[in-house]
Amino acid sequence: MTKLLFDPMKHPDWTPPQTAEMYRFVAENTQDLVGVVDMEGIVLYASPSHELVLGFPSSEFEGNSAFYFVHPDDLAYVKRQFDDMVTLESTFDFEWRCKKADGSWVYIETRGTPIFDENRKVVQCVYGSRDISERKKAEEFLLRTEKLSIVGQMAAGVAHEFRNPLTSIKGFAQLLHQGNEKPEYIELILSEVRRLEAVLWGFLTLAKPQAPKMKEVDAAVVLQQVVLVFSTQSILNNIEIIEEHDSEVPRIYCDANQIKQVIINILQNAVDAMPNGGIIKTQILCHDSEFIKFRFIDQGSGISAERIKSIGEPFYSSKEKGTGLGLMVSNKIVHEHGGSIHIESTVNEGTIVDVILPIYSSFLKRD
Numbered sequence: 001m002t003k004l005l006f007d008p009m010k011h012p013d014w015t016p017p018q019t020a021e022m023y024r025f026v027a028e029n030t031q032d033l034v035g036v037v038d039m040e041g042i043v044l045y046a047s048p049s050h051e052l053v054l055g056f057p058s059s060e061f062e063g064n065s066a067f068y069f070v071h072p073d074d075l076a077y078v079k080r081q082f083d084d085m086v087t088l089e090s091t092f093d094f095e096w097r098c099k100k101a102d103g104s105w106v107y108i109e110t111r112g113t114p115i116f117d118e119n120r121k122v123v124q125c126v127y128g129s130r131d132i133s134e135r136k137k138a139e140e141f142l143l144r145t146e147k148l149s150i151v152g153q154m155a156a157g158v159a160h161e162f163r164n165p166l167t168s169i170k171g172f173a174q175l176l177h178q179g180n181e182k183p184e185y186i187e188l189i190l191s192e193v194r195r196l197e198a199v200l201w202g203f204l205t206l207a208k209p210q211a212p213k214m215k216e217v218d219a220a221v222v223l224q225q226v227v228l229v230f231s232t233q234s235i236l237n238n239i240e241i242i243e244e245h246d247s248e249v250p251r252i253y254c255d256a257n258q259i260k261q262v263i264i265n266i267l268q269n270a271v272d273a274m275p276n277g278g279i280i281k282t283q284i285l286c287h288d289s290e291f292i293k294f295r296f297i298d299q300g301s302g303i304s305a306e307r308i309k310s311i312g313e314p315f316y317s318s319k320e321k322g323t324g325l326g327l328m329v330s331n332k333i334v335h336e337h338g339g340s341i342h343i344e345s346t347v348n349e350g351t352i353v354d355v356i357l358p359i360y361s362s363f364l365k366r367d
Helices: 019-027 049-054 072-088 133-177 183-207 219-236 256-272 325-336 360-366
Strands: 033-038 043-046 092-099 105-116 122-131 214-217 239-245 252-255 278-288 291-297 340-346 350-358
Touching (some): 033 049, 072 092, 072 105, 133 183, 214 219, 219 239, 219 256, 219 278, 219 291, 252 256, 252 350, 256 278, 256 291, 256 325, 256 350, 325 340, 325 350
Parallel strands (some): 239 278
Antiparallel strands (some): 092 105, 214 252, 278 291, 291 350, 340 350
16 A cells, blocks of 8 residues: 555645646746747746846736847747747747846746647747856856867877978078079969968867857868868878768758867867778768758777767766767757767777758748
8 A cells, every 4th residue: 555645634724726826926936937928929928037037027028029038149040949839839948048138148048838729729838948147158168178179189280281381381482582483483382371371260260269150051161171170180190081972962051160160079089099090981961851961980999889878978988088078069069050960880890970960941941
C-alpha cells in the first residue's frame, strides 16, 4: 500500500482558490516575465515583473505590439518563431534582445505556448521569459577564450605564411632599388601584398570579438577563406586540404565570422588527429531542399563509439591538452543558426563531421 506524503485531512477552513485568481497570484509574484499575446502579437496581459526587469510598467506593454520591444536585428527571427508556433501548434523556445526603459537592450530567453479554442485553433499565446544577460556574458567570454586558443594554435602558421611573401617583396624591392625597373616586378610585389592582406584579414576576423551579423553569404567563399588562412598550418603538418562541392550550392543565411570559427575548430581537430599527415577533404553538398551540408573527412586516429558520446561536453576532450570547449562552442553557434552537427568516426580510420545549415531561401519562405 502506497503511503501518502501528506496528511489527507485538510484544514476545516480550507477552500480551494478560484483557478483564475490563483494563476494571477502566481504571475504577479514571480520575477519571471509572464504574459499573453493574441495572434497579431498584441499584448493582452503583462505581469508586474516587466517593470522590475525592463523598467516599463505593465500598462506600457498591454495593448501594444510585443514586436515593438524587439531589437531590430532580432525582429525577423522572433516573428518566424511566432509564426512557427501558430503553424506547428507547438511550444517554442528562443533567445532575443528586448528594449528597456532606459534605451538599453537586455537578453531574454522566452518559452511560448499556444492556447487553443474549442475548435483546436490557436487563438493566443502564453509566454514565460527571463533575463539571461549574465549567462550571455559568460558565453561571450567563453567564445572569446576559445578564439584566443585557436589564434595561439595558428600563430606559427600565420608567421610562416607572412615570411614567404615578405621575402619575395624584399627581393623585388632590392632589384628595383638597383635600377632593374620592370613592370612585372611591381605587379609581383602588389600580388604578394594582396596575399598578405587576405591572410591578415582572416586572422584578425577570427581574433576580434564582433556582434553577430546575419546576412546572405556564399558558403563556398566562407570555406575558401578559412582554408586560405589554414593552409600554411596544414602544410607544416604535411596535410593536404582538398575542396570539393556541388556545382550549384545555394547561398546560406548566417553570421559568416561565427561559421568560420566552426570550420576552423573542426579543421584544427582534424589536424591534431593526424600527427603523421594525410588528406582532409572538405565538401559542400546539398542536403535537401532547405539545407546544405559542410562535410569534413579526415584520415586521423578516430574516436571510439564510447568517447564520441561525450564529444561536445565542456572540458571533455580527446586531445591531451584540449579543453573540449571548441566543439561545445561550435555546437552552440550552429544550433543558433537553425542547424546541427553530426559526427561519425572509426578508430584508426578517421572521422566525418557534418555541419548542416539552412539555406537563404528557406529563411525567405518564413518571413
